[in-house]
Amino acid sequence: MTSQDAQTEARPARDKARPVVRRESSRKTRETIIQAALAEFSSKGYDGGRVDEIALRAGINKNVLYHHFGNKDDLFTAVLEYTYDAIRSRQKDLQIRGMDPVDGMRRLVVFTGQVWVRFPEFQRILASENLNQGKHIVTSATIREMYNPLLDTIRGLLQRGQQEGLFRENIDAVDLYISITSLTAHYVSNRYTFEAIFGQRLMTAQRIKQRLDHAAEMVLRYLRVDAAPSAAR
Structure with missing residues (x-):
């Protein structure tokens, strides 16, 4: 050859x-x-x-x-998709799906809070999108689908907690997740003004742990059977 x-x-x-x-x-x-x-x-x-x-x-x-x-809009949408994918992958909901309901819910709160602490730039991206009334996110074919597994996980934890007599009935999974996000994200996004007003350093490891434990305890107390609102008289 x-x-x-x-x-x-x-x-x-x-x-x-x-x-x-x-x-x-x-x-x-x-x-x-x-x-x-x-x-x-x-x-x-x-x-x-x-x-x-x-x-x-x-x-x-x-x-x-x-x-x-x-164009710029397509690029920003791609950044949003990247951001939401990063958030979802770090929440590790598939790892908590089979856990004890109380431990699983606690971990979900902590995991969610740790995302905001570790990646504050994600909050700034989402804040910008909200200022623009969500005009990019509605064009994404993937972001909404990313949250279906998370909602399934939350509903599964709620159902098992209710079956075991731990959680009360009539808890909406979407409302609950919005509350979890609010309890954790607001702390990070407003840390500069909070630190100036209260004269405390809020982003030390000890203070962050205290905040996430506090948020998890608030969620779990809300879910408890004895926390159900009294019937109207």
């Missing part, structure tokens, strides 16, 4: 590998852009964020950015 024949035989293998390499390169470029956009939008919001600055942060040409994300 001549060297030319060997090169001819090797060419199909190289040609077959090229699409894989291109896809991997494209995936990494998208991830780089999303991380750059997360930094830009979390510091300046959707309205203040600049595509030019995002391209600069990512170290790419702006045309490359528009190749992956058609």
Whole structure:
């Protein structure tokens, strides 16, 4: 076999590998852009964020950015999807699904609070979207689906807690999750004003643990059978 024949035989293998390499390169470029956009939008919001600055942060040409994300709105939606996916993956609800109802609910509160503490930029992204009345999130085909497993987990914990005589009836899973988020996220998003008003450092490890334990205890006391509201007289 001549060297030319060997090169001819090797060419199909190289040609077959090229699409894989291109896809991997494209995936990494998208991830780089999303991380750059997360930094830009979390510091300046959707309205203040600049595509030019995002391209600069990512170290790419702006045309490359528009190749992956058609416009600023599409890019912000992708950042929202990344943010919600990161939140959901860190809540670890699938790990608590089979736990004792009380322990599972306590862990859900703590896991949720730890997300806000560790990733305060997520709150800033969501705050920006709420200022824009949720105009991007409604266009996402995936974000709403991310929360179906979480609601199933909460409903499962509630049902088993009720069957064991631990939790009271008529608890709405969506209301409960909104309360969990409020008890944990508000503490982090307002820490600067709270620290100035009360003269306390709120983000020390001890203070964060105290807050998350406090939030978990409030949720569990609300769920207890003896916490059911009295019938109207």
